[in-house]
Amino acid sequence: MHQITFYLDFVSPYAYIAFERLPRVLQGLSYNVQYQPVLLGAVLQHHGQRGPAEIPAKREWLYRHVQWLAAEQHIPLQMPAAHPFTPLPLLRLAVASDTQGLPNRHTCASLFRHVWQDGADALDATRLDTLRQQLPASREPGDAEVKQQLRSHTEQAIAAGVFGVPSFVVNGKLFWGVDALPMLRAYLDGSAWFDGPQWDAVQQLPSGLPGKATA
DSSP, X not given: OEEEEEEEOTTOHHHHXXXXXXXXXXXXXXXXEEEEEOOXXXXXXXXXXXXXXXXXXXXXXXXXXXXXXXXXXXXXXXXXXXXXXXXXXXXXXXHHTSTTSOOOHHHHHXXXXXXXXXXXXXXXXXXXXXXXXXXXXXXXXXXXXXXXXXXXXXXXXXXXXXXXXXXEEETTEEEESGXXXXXXXXXXXXXXXXXXXXXXXXXXXXXXXXXXXXX
16 A cells, blocks of 8 residues: 655645545555645745745736646636635644644545635634534644644655645655646556656756856
């Protein structure tokens, strides 16, 4: 059985699309997915990156692209009332649903669809309260233990090489982005490409930009 760790943040539309597509991508395989919520902002900060929605032109393209991609994949998607937003309340709800801080697929589906299917404010207090009542909870989302587990999940993701979401890790190999799902499937199917030198050889490729780029 393949063991897959899926690093996700509910603020990411690409993580949502990947979440909805994953069962179809893995159809016919024996697998187990561990859903691990992480704070994308902390991951990006660690790597010295800005969030894609923090760059105005990129933000507009991203929103167009994800809506087109969802339509092509027949995945319901409606932009929330405001985006980006601080996803901590949703991440903590997910972590609080399980003693190990690892939500099941049903919990993740509820949280993703709360954000990406209603076109409403993802952080509206009334909606969050309703969501909290619908989800299983082993602890209160505001508990110190829950907050620490989310920090630990994020630190583990960074240690595993995660630099964005969605990311999938199998046997130490990391696959990033919704467009990497076919590559993930090929690996799980035993594609001979992964037995060749290409995977590790990129680590030895020197950069042609030793310093900061200047115009």
